[in-house]
Every structure is written in structure tokens, then in C-alpha cells.
Amino acid sequence: MRQRLAIGAAILAITLLNYFQFPGHTWLQSDTQIYLPILEHMWDPDVLAKDLIVEHPHVAFTLYDETAIVLRKITGLEFRQVLQAEQFVFRSLGIWGVYLIATALGVSDLLALFVAAAFSLGATIMGPAVLTFEYEPVPRGFALALFFLAVGLVAHERYLWAGVAASVAFLIHAPTIAPFWFLYFLLMLWPGEPSFRRRRLNALWPLATAVLILVIVSRVEPANGEHQTFLARLDPKQMQLQRMRAGYNWISLWWHQWIWHYLILFAVAVVAYWRLRKDVPAPLRLFLIGLPLLGVLSLPVSYLLLEKLHWALLPQIQPGRLLLFDTAFAVILGAVAACRAAGQKRYIEAFLWLLPVYLIPANRAIAWPSWNRVLVVAALALLALLAVWAAQSSRRWAWAAVTAAVLVPFFLIPGYGKMRNYPPLHNPDLDQLADWARASTPKSAVFLFPDAEQDLYPGVFRVEAQRAVYVDWKTGGQVNFFKSLGEEWWSRWQKSMEAAFDPNHPERYRDLGIDYIVLRSKNRLASARAVYENGAFDVYPLTSVPPR
Numbered sequence: 001m002r003q004r005l006a007i008g009a010a011i012l013a014i015t016l017l018n019y020f021q022f023p024g025h026t027w028l029q030s031d032t033q034i035y036l037p038i039l040e041h042m043w044d045p046d047v048l049a050k051d052l053i054v055e056h057p058h059v060a061f062t063l064y065d066e067t068a069i070v071l072r073k074i075t076g077l078e079f080r081q082v083l084q085a086e087q088f089v090f091r092s093l094g095i096w097g098v099y100l101i102a103t104a105l106g107v108s109d110l111l112a113l114f115v116a117a118a119f120s121l122g123a124t125i126m127g128p129a130v131l132t133f134e135y136e137p138v139p140r141g142f143a144l145a146l147f148f149l150a151v152g153l154v155a156h157e158r159y160l161w162a163g164v165a166a167s168v169a170f171l172i173h174a175p176t177i178a179p180f181w182f183l184y185f186l187l188m189l190w191p192g193e194p195s196f197r198r199r200r201l202n203a204l205w206p207l208a209t210a211v212l213i214l215v216i217v218s219r220v221e222p223a224n225g226e227h228q229t230f231l232a233r234l235d236p237k238q239m240q241l242q243r244m245r246a247g248y249n250w251i252s253l254w255w256h257q258w259i260w261h262y263l264i265l266f267a268v269a270v271v272a273y274w275r276l277r278k279d280v281p282a283p284l285r286l287f288l289i290g291l292p293l294l295g296v297l298s299l300p301v302s303y304l305l306l307e308k309l310h311w312a313l314l315p316q317i318q319p320g321r322l323l324l325f326d327t328a329f330a331v332i333l334g335a336v337a338a339c340r341a342a343g344q345k346r347y348i349e350a351f352l353w354l355l356p357v358y359l360i361p362a363n364r365a366i367a368w369p370s371w372n373r374v375l376v377v378a379a380l381a382l383l384a385l386l387a388v389w390a391a392q393s394s395r396r397w398a399w400a401a402v403t404a405a406v407l408v409p410f411f412l413i414p415g416y417g418k419m420r421n422y423p424p425l426h427n428p429d430l431d432q433l434a435d436w437a438r439a440s441t442p443k444s445a446v447f448l449f450p451d452a453e454q455d456l457y458p459g460v461f462r463v464e465a466q467r468a469v470y471v472d473w474k475t476g477g478q479v480n481f482f483k484s485l486g487e488e489w490w491s492r493w494q495k496s497m498e499a500a501f502d503p504n505h506p507e508r509y510r511d512l513g514i515d516y517i518v519l520r521s522k523n524r525l526a527s528a529r530a531v532y533e534n535g536a537f538d539v540y541p542l543t544s545v546p547p548r
Contacts, residue, residue: 007109011099014117015092017410018133023122023361023421025087026135027080033459033474035059035138039068039079040466046443050513051468052492053475056485060218063171064139087137093165094133094145095120098332100152106279107339110391110402114384115335117406121361121413123327124421127258128320129248132328135422143173144324147180154184155284163203167210174214175317179325181207183290187283232312238479241486242315245476249315251303259299262323264366265330266296268356272333276340288333291325298322315480331357342388350388354381362413376417380409429536430457433518434464436532436539445515446470450501451523461518470514471496503527510542517542 019025028036040047041054042065048054059065071082098119102112122133134141146169153162166184169177188200234242247253269292273280280288298319306314338353356366358380363369369377387405390398413419437447448470449458458472469475471492479486495512502508503525509517517540519525521533530538 003109007099007113010113011092011096011116014095014113014120014406015088017117017407018091018095018120018122019088021410022414022419023131023133024135025084025137026422026425027084028460028463029422029425029456030136031138031477032083032136033456033463034478035064036079036463039065040463042069043072043079047466048462048468050444050446051462052471052485052489053462053478056478056482058478058481061214062139062173063214063217064142064173066217067172083137086142087134090142090145091120091133094148097145097147097149097152097165101148101155101284101332102336104152104155104281104284105276105336107336108391110399111339111388114387114391114402114405115332115339118335118357118384118409119328119331121358121409122421123324123331123360124364125321125324125327126261126364127248127254128318128323130318130321130324132324139173140176143169143176146172147177148328150177150180151284151287154187154287155281157199157281157283159200160202160206163206166203167206170207170210171214178317179291179294179322180287182294183286186290187286190282190286230313234310234312238312238483238486239310241479241490245479245486246315249302249318249320249480250307251299251320252307255299255303258365261366262296262299262326265326265356265360266292268330269326269333272330272337272353275337276333279340288329291322292329295322295324295326312483318480327360331360338384339388339392342385343392347385347389351381351385354384357381357384358409358413361409362417362419364419373417373419376412380405380412383408425456425460427536429534430460431464432534433532433537433539434461437461437465437467437516440532441467441516443467446513447516447518448496448509448514449518450496451520453497470512506542515542516540 034053037048037051037053038057038059041049041051041057057065067086068079068082071077071086072079075082077085095116099112099116102115103109107115120133122131124131130140132144134144146165150162150166150169153159153165162184166177166180170181184200184203243250243253270289273288298321302314302319305311305319334353334357338350338357341347341350341353355377358377359366359369362373362376362380368374384405387398387401390401395401414421437445443466446468447458447461447465449461449472452458452472454473456472456474458469459474461467462469462472471489476486476489476493479489492512496509496514501517501519501523516531519538519540521536521538524530524533524538525540528540531541532539
């Protein structure tokens with residue numbers, strides 16, 4: 001019992017470092033700019049009623065929204081606190097899952113914590129634009145953490161609990177957990193003792209329950225006004241718009257830059273598996289080989305189904321993001337292979353295994369990094385090698401060495417390595433603008449930021465002020481989901497954002513339903529008086545912008 005508590009405390013400590021230090025977490029810098037308006041409108045239908053995002057919610061087939069609303073009602077907290085608490089819990093479960101995978105591969109509890117900590121440094125999946133640890137509390141991030149927990153539970157033959165974890169993930173974000181269930185059904189068909197097959201069937205009861213719940217909830221949720229056909233094809237206009245705004249789904253736009261990166265990671269994962277094959281438990285084998293293989297195969301499959309057959313469902317499923325598993329298992333299996341090599345006194349081999357483990361979070365790509373990152377990766381690999389050797393040799397100070405190998409990367413990579421995962425977006429001027437709008441304008445007011453271009457701050461304003469934004473770049477990311485949304489977003493963008501704001505014709509903007517124009521202070525109007533201004537922004541009600 002004492003050992004379990006110590007392991008739990010260590011996983012909690014790793015999660016704290018992962019969440020607050022590196023790779024960290026963000027708010028309203030990415031997809032929470034989409035989900036929060038939808039949630040706020042569900043909570044109060046008068047809020048953001050005229051915003052394009054809430055007119056086309058895409059949460060019908062997820063319990064992400066219902067869970068957040070229920071937790072807000074129970075706790076009395078705001079959505080930010082509720083979602084970030086969920087994010088922390090799910091991250092800890094994902095780290096625990098990697099710990100379980102490592103112990104199933106035969107390493108000690110102490111070294112399994114080292115492996116989990118190395119994985120928790122995170123990774124950016126370039127090209128498909130996804131993360132092993134999502135910085136924001138979004139459905140994909142929650143489901144992915146449960147994915148690794150489910151694999152870890154399968155590795156220990158805890159099939160029922162694996163089914164529970166994977167079924168909860170299905171309720172949160174079905175596309176993320178789909179590869180798990182695909183491989184699990186193959187595992188059901190794998191030869192084995194009848195008793196093992198019966199035990200594996202236990203995981204299907206939670207899944208059946210989850211499917212039933214999701215069908216019921218999707219039926220009772222209000223429709224968004226657009227029916228999606230399963231076998232629909234993209235028309236030329238949709239394809240052009242999606243390639244422009246959501247190019248990460250279109251393999252042809254980035255494969256030539258990143259193909260060798262992922263082939264190398266696939267090779268690392270395969271060779272590491274081969275190195276460990278004698279220690280891999282039977283239920284885990286299919287996942288350790290199958291997931292990286294699915295990642296590589298996702299490239300031709302996505303290219304064929306989306307870019308040749310133009311299947312409209314593909315941009316929503318985003319199969320290219322399966323490349324995440326090549327990166328993830330290159331780190332996990334590489335770290336375990338280093339432990340195994342060090343235990344056999346093959347220290348050069350162990351050091352070589354540790355290089356990609358730290359190069360991935362410190363440099364994002366398997367490419368020659370800057371010299372400061374070369375030093376960081378080499379230093380961390382040497383420190384980890386020392387810690388693994390001490391643990392394998394049962395040195396009294398092994399726990400201290402492993403603790404150092406766990407702690408140092410969280411500070412050295414963003415510090416001396418200067419790895420910045422996300423730019424600063426929030427600032428006092430933007431906060432003050434949102435506070436003013438929330439206190440001094442009607443809930444039905446519509447704002448436009450005509451000089452924002454592709455910057456993300458209008459989306460921050462939308463949520464913090466709880467006021468509609470006529471159009472902004474981030475909203476365009478929803479072109480994957482609804483044809484009508486994409487057409488309306490592009491129409492609004494062309495009408496109001498492609499050309500510079502024209503103060504000579506305010507009626508042009510009033511006729512679009514816009515009530516306030518927000519300009520950066522450097523672009524302030526000499527012919528009109530701002531109703532609000534601070535060091536960064538000026539706000540003009542359209543009724544006070546006279547034509548010249």
C-alpha cells in the first residue's frame with residue numbers, strides 16, 4: 001500500500017511539472033476559442049446569439065459539453081476552472097497509462113516513472129498539427145490521455161477497466177479512440193485460450209453502453225440546421241477553402257517536408273520493439289506494432305480518400321493525426337530500450353536510444369538542432385544514462401539520480417534549450433477591452449476587428465467579453481465540419497477583412513449587422529471619436545463614424 005501511494009504521489013508530481021512547467025497549458029490560444037463560445041451559449045442562450053460559431057455547434061456526438069455543464073452546475077465554478085481541472089485529471093491518467101505500459105515491458109517501478117516522465121515532456125506532431133499533450137482542455141486531449149491509459153490496462157490484462165477508459169474516451173472524442181477499438185477487435189480474434197477470450201469480451205460491455213448513451217444524447221440535442229451525409233463528397237469550392245484554411249488535413253501540402261521525419265520515428269519504434277520483443281506481453285504486442293503502423297499507413301489512406309475520392313468525412317476524422325503514435329512510441333519504447341540496454345551494460349546503445357527521447361520534445365523534429373539544443377539533448381541523455389545505470393545497479397542513491405533525470409528536463413528544455421511551445425497572447429489591454437465590452441454594451445452587440453488579419457486575439461475577446469465577433473480567422477478552422485459554415489465564414493471574411501477598413505462608408509458595415517469596430521491604436525481614425533480606448537485598442541460605434 002505504501003509503495004502504491006508513493007507511485008501515485010510521483011505520478012502527481014510529474015503531472016504538476018507537465019501542467020505548470022513544460023510543456024504547460026494554455027487558455028483561449030487554440031480550440032478553446034471554438035468550444036467556449038458554444039458552452040457559454042448553451043449556458044445562457046442570450047450570450048453570443050449572433051455569433052457564427054454558436055450557429056454551427058459541432059458537439060452533437062460528444063459528452064464534452066454535457067459534462068462541462070453538469071460540473072459547472074455542481075461546483076458553481078466557471079467553465080475555465082471546470083475544464084482545466086478535467087484537463088489535469090486526464091493528463092495524470094495518461095501519464096499513469098504510460099507508467100503501466102513501461103512496467104508491463106519489464107522495467108522497475110522507479111524506471112517506469114522515468115519513462116512516464118520522459119513521455120510527459122510532450123511532442124508536437126508537425127504536419128497534421130496535433131500534440132501528445134494538448135495545451136488546452138479540449139476533447140481530443142482528454143480522449144488521448146484515456147487512450148494511453150487503456151493501452152496500459154490492456155498490457156496488464158485489466159480488460160474491463162481498459163474498456164471503461166476507452167469507452168469514456170469514445171464518449172468524449174470518438175475519432176481519437178477509434179484506433180484503439182480497431183486493434184482491440186483484432187485482439188479479440190487473436191488465437192488464445194478460451195478463458196482469455198472471455199475476459200477480453202468484458203471490455204465490450206462498456207463500449208456498448210457508451211454507444212447507446214451517445215445515440216440517445218445526439219438524438220435529444222437540438223439540431224444545428226445542417227444535415228451531414230456520411231458518403232458526401234467535397235465540391236471544388238469546399239476543397240479550395242479547406243486547403244487554404246485547414247491545410248494540415250491535406251497530405252500533399254506537407255508530406256514532402258515531413259515524410260522522412262516520420263519514417264525515422266517509425267523505424268525507431270520498430271527497432272525498439274524488436275529489441276524488447278521477448279519482454280512484450282502478448283496483449284500489448286498488437287498495440288506496440290499496430291499503432292505506429294497505422295500512423296504510417298494513414299498517409300496514403302488520407303491522400304486516397306480525401307484528395308482523390310474527396311470524401312467529406314475525412315477532414316473531420318483527420319486520419320493523418322495517427323502519426324502521433326509514431327512519435328509517442330518512439331519515445332516510450334526508446335526510453336524502455338535504453339533501460340534494457342543499460343541493464344545489459346550496453347551503455348553506448350543506451351545513450352543512442354535516449355537521444356530521440358529528448359530530441360523530440362527539445363527540437364520538435366528529428367533534424368540537426370541549434371547548438372544550445374544539441375548540448376541540452378546530450379546533457380539530458382547522459383544524465384538519464386547515469387540514472388538508469390544507478391537504478392539497474394541498485395545503487396543507494398539511485399532514487400536521487402532518477403529524480404534528477406525526471407526533474408531537470410522540465411526546466412532545461414524551455415530554459416537553456418529555449419523551446420517555446422506557444423506565443424504569449426493575453427495582455428492587460430485586451431483584458432480591459434473585454435471587461436469594458438461586457439459591462440458597457442448589450443449582449444446582442446456584434447464586434448469586428450478589421451485590422452486583426454490572422455491574429456487570434458478576437459477569439460479571446462469573444463469569450464472574455466461574451467460578445468459576438470462578426471468574423472475572425474480562428475472560426476475558419478470549422479470549415480472541416482459544415483459546408484454552410486465554411487461558405488458563410490468565407491463570405492464574411494471577403495466582405496469585411498480582405499480590404500482595409502473604410503471609414504468613409506460605415507453603412508457598409510452597419511448593413512452587415514456589425515455594431516462596433518475595434519482598431520489597433522496605431523490605426524485610429526481621425527474622423528471619428530472612439531467610445532473606448534486604451535493603450536492598444538480603439539472602439540468605434542458605427543453610428544458615430546460619419547461618412548466624409
